Amino acid sequence: MSTAAATTPAPTPLRVKGCCNPVSAPLPEVLADELAATYKALGDPTRIQILHILATATEPVCVCDFTAAFDLGQPTVSHHLATLREAGIVTSFKRGIWAFYRLNPAMSSAAGAAVAQIG
């Protein structure tokens, strides 16, 4: 770098460009990550179907109902449910032998808006 530019402050030396404009402040990184994580959890057709079932159900839904509804192995369904649970979109509890899932009433507003579209 020849230190040359050192002397000249160069008011707007470059800037040949005629289009660049300032842009709004970015979202806080944590917020962008949270939104992206929420939408990533929604970015699978099977999980969309799971949420459709939950959004139209009046009671918690047993895992066995999901495994019966999809042409997928039981571990795969369990994995999708875990993904939604870790994203805070659904919650689960056990009753006897069975595990039940329902929509998380405390899900984020972004997730809520998405579920409203799905249901």
Added chain:
Amino acid sequence: MSTAAATTPAPTPLRVKGCCNPVSAPLPEVLADELAATYKALGDPTRIQILHILATATEPVCVCDFTAAFDLGQPTVSHHLATLREAGIVTSFKRGIWAFYRLNPAMSSAAGAAVAQIG
């Protein structure tokens, strides 16, 4: 039991299970795929930031503004913009040397609800 039950034709012979209930009809596969594709396109922090910029901008935004805003290479930014464009969430046009992006006014309602959360 007194075998008395023997005479009874076993009201629910099989179905040892006590939880499985019918489940709502699935979403049409095409619809589930479309929703999943939309949310998958939204499932990346950089693309969330891109949409935040577009949602808060009053005019179309030049690609050079995006490349300046992110600590990513130009091909990577171009790739993210292409992903959003192929998902129907943004549209682009060229003016002279520059390419501009804006929100697609015809985006799906699911995408619109998501952008409303981001903006």
Added chain:
DNA sequence: GCCTCCTATCGATGAACGTCGATTGAATGA
């Protein structure tokens, strides 16, 4: 106590994704 049933977890595999450097294509200005 043992056996059965249901669900979660583990390990593996193939596909898809995010990122980069290099290149190409298009439009401008000298």
Added chain:
DNA sequence: TCATTCAATCGACGTTCATCGATAGGAGGC
């Protein structure tokens, strides 16, 4: 015409994801 600039595409690489089979953990029923 030629050099310059901007953006899209290509090829490659490492990571993440969806799926499966096998296994483990837990709760009831006999």
